[in-house]
Amino acid sequence: MLRQPVTVWAIAFACAVSFMGIGxxxxxxxxxxxxxxxxxxxxxLLFTSYLFVTGAAMFFTSWVSSRIGVKRTLIAGLVLVVVFAALAGASGSVDAIIGFRAGWGLGNALFISTALAAIVGAASGGSRQAIVLYEAALGVGLAAGPLVGGALGSISWRGPFFGTAALMGIALIAILALLRQPRNAPAPAKVSILAGFRALRTPALLALALVALFYNFGFFVLLAYSPYPMEAAAARHGLEFGAHELGLVFFGWGLALAITSVLVAPVLTRRLGLRPVLFSMLGGLTVCLVLLGVFVENLTGLVVVVIVSGLLLGVMNTALTEAVMEATDLPRNVASSTYSGVRFMGGAVAPAVAGPIAEALGAGAPYWVGAVSVLVSMLVLGVAGRTLAHIGRSHESAAGEAEAIAAGDA
Structure with a gap:
């Protein structure tokens, strides 16, 4: 996986910085x-505006990239992130930040959906290695985001926004300098503006998108809501649990996610198959959300369960992305942007409803609702068994896969 063209590493670095914006x-x-x-x-709502616009725009990014090309789409996305992250840092009200996070989400959509297709297309070693590399960048970004946010946030809440703008500026320069379009490369096939919506007619993609929708609801309940119970639990014991401490907790969570997405997920999916791994990880996440609801007033319990959940989420993200890439014959950019669009919608809803649910039903209620949502994703995965049968078989060993490729070439 380490023997990749420099272009792939440039995109992966930009991906990591882009995913930092989530955490x-x-x-x-x-x-x-x-x-x-x-x-x-x-x-x-800083999560909601960001994720909702990201998800909605994802349905159109394949159309944009087919018109202006991959490199220009990546650059446009990076420029928007730099501008709106800086504007968010300069804001004087929470409403302004919510609005600028929406613009940030638009740039993120243009970049992320195109980046996945670009890495898969440019990486050596096949799509599976590229997906692992992409998920590794996701994990590194999710791990570094809270750490950077906590370190800069302990100085000022504005610091993380300006820090992201600076890092994305570096990523922009790297893409401009290192991403080279092959000479005499064919023009990208034109994609309909409705291609993202039409892709949902494909039963396998629709099923996996729905799995991701309900799964991501639970994911972002855990990510967006957990800082508040942690802070409240610490206050009950007379402890200060500010931006720095929260950053360390979610750095541990993101680091666990990054490690399992790279080192554990490929082994499990090869030995057990994609669908068994998906079922196992969803079941484990359900248990974690239930435990968070139980330990909602216990700081140690909250911290331990949040970090442990990262181990499950790393495997889940890699397996689900790989399943989407294998499930259909649709163009990669269409499949990835459509799947990501539905996926981010689930993430957008979670922060918007977690606060009101907590106010109405108690601090543990958002976790219970998140657990039910993940159970629904398991139900969808089970009902779609026949539709997804072709991705449910155990992967071959690396040697067997190489032999099959060699036989096909012969």
């Missing part, structure tokens, strides 16, 4: 609430 605000949500006199429900 970056996690440690500073309580600080933003205090500094800007906003409720937890309002500040969690």
């Amino acid at each position: 970056l605000v996690d440690p500073i949500l309580p600080a933003i609430s205090a500094e800007l006199d906003a409720s937890p429900s309002q500040t969690m």
Whole structure:
């Protein structure tokens, strides 16, 4: 996996920085609430506006990239992220930050959906190695985001936004300098503006997109809501649990996610098959959400379960992305953008409803709702068994796969 063209590493670095934007605000949500006199429900909308616009735009990114090309789409996305991250840092109200996070989400959509297809197309070693590399970048970004957010957020809540703008500026320069279009490369096939929606007519993609929708609801309940119970639990024991401490917790969570996405997921999917791994990880995440609901007033319990959940989420993300890439014969950019669009919608809903649910039903209620949502994703995966039968078989060993490729070439 390490023997990749420099172009792949440039895109992977930019991916890592891009995914930092998801977890970056996690440690500073309580600080933003205090500094800007906003409720937890309002500040969690920083996730919702970002993820909703990201998800909605994903349906059209394949159309955009087919018109202006992969490199220009990547650059446009990076420029938007740099601009809107800087504007969010300069904002004076939570409503302004919510709005600028929406613009940030648009840039993120243009970049992420195109980056996955670009890495798969440019990487050596086949699509599976490329997907692992992409998920590794995702894990590194999710791990580094809270750490950077906590470190800079302990100085000022504005710091993480300006820090992201600077890092994305570096990624932009790297893409401009290192991404080379092959000479005499054929023009990209034109994609209909409705291609993303039409892709959902494919039963296998629709099934996996729905699995991702309900799974991501539970994922972002855990990610966006957990800082508030942690802070409250610490306060009950007279402890200060600010941006730095939250950053360390979610760094541990993201590091666990990155490790299993790279080192564990490929082994499990090769030996057990994709569908058994998906079922196992979804079941484990359900248990984690239930435990978070039980330990909602226990700081140690919350911290331990959140970090352990990262081990499951790393495997789940890699296996689910690989399943999407294998499930259909659709163009990679269409399949990945459509799947990601539905997936991010689940993430957008979770922060918007977690706050009101907690206010109405108690601090543990969002975790219970998240657990039910993950159970629904397991139900969808089970009902779609025949549709997904072709991805449910155990993968071959690396040697057997190489022999099959050699035989096909012969």
